[in-house]
Amino acid sequence: MNNLSRLFVALGAGLLACSAQAAEVTIAVAANFTAPIKEIAEAFEKETGHKVVTSLGPTGGLYTQIKNGAPFEIFLAADDSTPAKLESEGEIAPGSRFTYAIGKLVLWSPQEGYVDEQGEVLQKNDFKHLSIANPKTAPYGLAATQVLDRLGLSESVRAKLVEGGNITQAYQFVATGNAELGFVALSQVYKDGKITGGSAWMVPDDMYEPIRQDAVILKKGADNPAAQALVDYLKGPQAAKVITAYGYEN
Amino acid sequence: MPLSSHDLAAIRLTLELASLTTLLLLLIGTPIAWWLARTRSRLKGPVGAVVALPLVLPPTVLGFYLLVTMGPHGPVGQFTQSLGLGTLPFTFAGLVVGSVFYSMPFVVQPLQNAFEAIGERPLEVAATLRAGPWDTFFSVVLPLARPGFVTASILGFAHTVGEFGVVLMIGGNIPGVTRTVSVQIFDHVEAMEYAQAHWLAGGMVLFSFFVLLALYSGRRFKPGFN
Numbered sequence: 001m002n003n004l005s006r007l008f009v010a011l012g013a014g015l016l017a018c019s020a021q022a023a024e025v026t027i028a029v030a031a032n033f034t035a036p037i038k039e040i041a042e043a044f045e046k047e048t049g050h051k052v053v054t055s056l057g058p059t060g061g062l063y064t065q066i067k068n069g070a071p072f073e074i075f076l077a078a079d080d081s082t083p084a085k086l087e088s089e090g091e092i093a094p095g096s097r098f099t100y101a102i103g104k105l106v107l108w109s110p111q112e113g114y115v116d117e118q119g120e121v122l123q124k125n126d127f128k129h130l131s132i133a134n135p136k137t138a139p140y141g142l143a144a145t146q147v148l149d150r151l152g153l154s155e156s157v158r159a160k161l162v163e164g165g166n167i168t169q170a171y172q173f174v175a176t177g178n179a180e181l182g183f184v185a186l187s188q189v190y191k192d193g194k195i196t197g198g199s200a201w202m203v204p205d206d207m208y209e210p211i212r213q214d215a216v217i218l219k220k221g222a223d224n225p226a227a228q229a230l231v232d233y234l235k236g237p238q239a240a241k242v243i244t245a246y247g248y249e250n
Numbered sequence: 251m252p253l254s255s256h257d258l259a260a261i262r263l264t265l266e267l268a269s270l271t272t273l274l275l276l277l278i279g280t281p282i283a284w285w286l287a288r289t290r291s292r293l294k295g296p297v298g299a300v301v302a303l304p305l306v307l308p309p310t311v312l313g314f315y316l317l318v319t320m321g322p323h324g325p326v327g328q329f330t331q332s333l334g335l336g337t338l339p340f341t342f343a344g345l346v347v348g349s350v351f352y353s354m355p356f357v358v359q360p361l362q363n364a365f366e367a368i369g370e371r372p373l374e375v376a377a378t379l380r381a382g383p384w385d386t387f388f389s390v391v392l393p394l395a396r397p398g399f400v401t402a403s404i405l406g407f408a409h410t411v412g413e414f415g416v417v418l419m420i421g422g423n424i425p426g427v428t429r430t431v432s433v434q435i436f437d438h439v440e441a442m443e444y445a446q447a448h449w450l451a452g453g454m455v456l457f458s459f460f461v462l463l464a465l466y467s468g469r470r471f472k473p474g475f476n
Contacts (some may be wrong), residue, residue, distance in 0.1 A: 060440035137440035162340045162422030178339045180319040
């Protein structure tokens with residue numbers, strides 16, 4: 001063997017070794033988990049050398065895409081019912097469903113001092129628009145209506161409700177000032193243990209059903225070791241630190 | 251009945267929105283198209299480009315800027331508030347404003363083409379017969395440009411019916427006020443209510459097909475004007 005062919009063999013072997021170790025994993029992620037998954041994926045890539053390709057979208061929309069052959073290997077939903085549905089339909093790697101985060105609801109306004117810490121601003125009812133996510137499709141929207149029910153305010157605020165297509169949009173309506181306040185995900189206005197700006201009422205846990213966000217390995221990812229590695233990482237302590245820093249329970 | 255009362259409300263709202271938008275666009279678009287067709291001003295290019303912007307911009311861009319400018323901190327929002335009108339997002343009027351921008355090129359461009367196709371000659375003849383500019387416009391231009399008006403109305407109406415991104419971003423999904431058919435379909439799909447989604451979505455396909463069919467079969471008999 002001459003030197004040149006030795007070089008090629010070495011290169012080829014190197015490439016093979018690389019491809020065996022560093023695989024790619026394609027994940028579908030509910031929009032509310034955008035910021036934490038970015039951070040988690042970066043740390044995971046650094047640690048393992050695997051590459052994470054992330055698609056963001058609304059849970060229902062991602063479900064439809066998965067049912068129609070989307071190339072996702074892991075699905076991080078915004079609820080627990082959609083992953084359960086996929087499980088019962090045989091679309092996931094058996095036994096792979098787990099809760100990766102529990103979402104927290106917060107009543108928030110970008111104005112300082114607008115929302116008091118007990119949420120009495122709702123009783124006063126002197127706002128024009130209260131933004132929530134669509135309760136039919138978004139778990140945070142459903143939780144918001146449960147809170148309004150508990151407070152006995154469903155009727156009195158009905159005409160003032162504006163709905164975002166998802167929780168991101170519900171936040172957008174408030175952030176741009178078009179609605180004075182809104183029920184948003186704590187993760188949207190929370191970083192490193194405190195509210196990032198404006199004023200907020202942390203809604204007590206017992207006023208709404210827990211917003212469990214479940215993840216699954218989909219059939220397409222069942223044989224991808226990188227998919228299993230990412231799920232293990234998500235369950236691990238480093239990911240947990242990021243997840244709680246963004247205002248989720250773990 | 252496969253359509254719920256919410257579906258029917260959405261259909262009615264969409265038709266109202268499209269009708270009002272088309273009417274307003276014919277009123278606003280006709281002078282703009284006329285000016286674009288006749289002018290030799292250096293502003294012709296820039297104005298034409300601004301009118302055509304919604305053809306290339308994603309509705310999210312338009313929706314985002316409408317939400318920000320019409321909101322309480324935006325210039326339009328401050329203006330409407332100073333008039334005591336409140337702000338436009340989450341209102342039917344807001345959707346109409348958004349749709350007028352969004353569908354503008356679909357009305358202005360066919361009208362402009364129709365006006366340009368008339369040429370100088372009929373206008374000169376009218377002038378030698380001592381017709382004033384208004385008389386010329388109503389007795390000569392309007393009849394000659396009729397096919398252009400038909401095309402503009404159909405396209406403006408149909409395009410507004412098919413509007414989604416802008417409505418989603420400034421509407422707030424309020425039943426009977428801002429929840430149009432396209433948003434209702436989106437909701438059904440998101441909620442995995444595929445049967446209802448099919449009824450509305452299939453209806454939209456049929457509607458769009460027949461609108462375009464009417465447009466293109468109409469063209470066959472009236473060659474010459476777009």
